[in-house]
Amino acid sequence: MKLKVNILCAIIISMIMSSCNQNPKSNKDMxxxxxxxxxxxxxxxNYLAISYGGYREKSRDSQPTIKELKDDMKLLSVMGIKILRTYNVQLPHASNILKAITELKKEDSNFEMYVMLGAWIDCLNAWTDQPVDHNVESPNNxxxxxRAVALAxxxxxxxKVLAVGNEAMVKWAxxxxxxxxxxxxxxxxxxxLKTQDKLPKDLWITSSDDFASWGGGEDQYHVEDLEKLIKAVDYISMHTYPYHNSHYNPEFWGVPEAEDSLADIDKIHAAIERAIQFSKRQYDSVTNYMKSIGVNKPIHIGETGWATVSKGFYGPNGSRATDEYxxxxxxxxxxxWxxxxxxxxxxFEAFNEQWKDAHHPNGSENHFGLFTIDGKAKYPIWDLVDDGVFDGLTRNGxxxxxxxxxxxxALMKDVxxxxxxxxxxANR
Incomplete structure (x- = not known):
């Protein structure tokens, strides 16, 4: 009898230990x-973000397939990208991205990708031959x-985020x-809609716009409706582009006299350091304006980037800002930072997109990607190629x-x- 009791106790203890050993796995699964x-x-x-467009052709009439989008998602995922930003829901692109992510999650339970879904906002007669009216919105809005609500x-x-408009308030648009x-x-x-349970309560709402539109620029933007908007959004999504300002506001970009004696490579590094400081000042300007109206909420960067080809303002005959280095x-x-x-x-952005300036192949807007259209990794991510991160993955085959x-x-010859x-x- 004593032997039977001992055996029974051993079995019970074994079951308890087995149950305990399973707990970490259960917690992990949870x-x-x-x-x-x-x-x-x-x-x-741990959740890096990127702006994403999957268009391969010179017109958005040619939509990327679900397979092409899934190939792109896999490339971005192995880079540590877990949040994508899209721009409109007028075309099938954004909804197809969501379908592609859904399929990838079904195929691999560990696959994780989220979306900041953009809804495009226009004024009356935008993109037509009729006079635009900036004080009246488009009936298409x-x-x-x-559509954005339905997809969310x-x-x-x-x-996880709905963004109302893209650079929809900045005056230069x-x-x-x-x-x-x-x-x-x-x-x-x-x-x-969130308060009425017609949208998820933890969905964040914002608008993605230039730093100036968020009060970080000229006084003309400091209006009552902007104050109300800052109080209404869950966070501010601001854009900052020292690349463009290397032409429009170039003082920070030019090599000062104190650096004349530096080697060329050091002059380049110093200029990019100043570009980062330029963006930090724009970020701080939005922060300061927000706090001046009694608000304190997160500010994230909805867009910033650097093009690698330009025959215009930013190229050899312009600010000389453009190259992969x-x-x-x-x-x-x-x-x-x-x-x-x-x-x-x-x-901004994951891949080159040639539809943005279809009539000018060397226009800078076509060349902001970290990848070329055919899947070549540009200099910023050469190290990932060396590390084998993309092994087995393809773009366009x-x-x-x-x-x-x-x-x-060879790269440095273009720098x-x-x-x-x-x-x-002297040239201003």
């Missing part, structure tokens, strides 16, 4: 199934918001900008290889030193 929120992923360096409700596990009251109207509408420096330093500071940076065939000496500051000032 964590895996946990629904992450915008609050948890934004500003989290209501349907765009309705259909894919609540993926869509002359083709389509609206007044802040239009953005405020739709942000308020979406926030009300400078893109690599800017990308590295921007990620270091934002990751350390707890700021999400939706770096091509394995991921380096631009310039990985020859840094120009920024102009001297006194040269810039």
């Amino acid at each position: 964590q895996k199934g946990k629904q992450m929120t915008a609050k948890e992923i934004l500003g989290n360096p 209501a349907a765009e918001i309705e 409700n259909k894919y609540p596990d993926i869509v 002359e083709s389509y900008y609206v007044q802040p009251n239009v953005i405020l109207k739709w942000v308020t509408h979406l926030q009300e 400078k893109q690599g420096l800017y990308y590295k330093l921007m990620r270091e 934002t990751n350390t500071a707890g700021i999400s940076c939706f770096y 091509n394995p991921i290889t380096k631009t310039y065939s990985g020859n840094k000496k 120009l030193v920024p102009p001297a500051l006194d040269e810039i000032m």
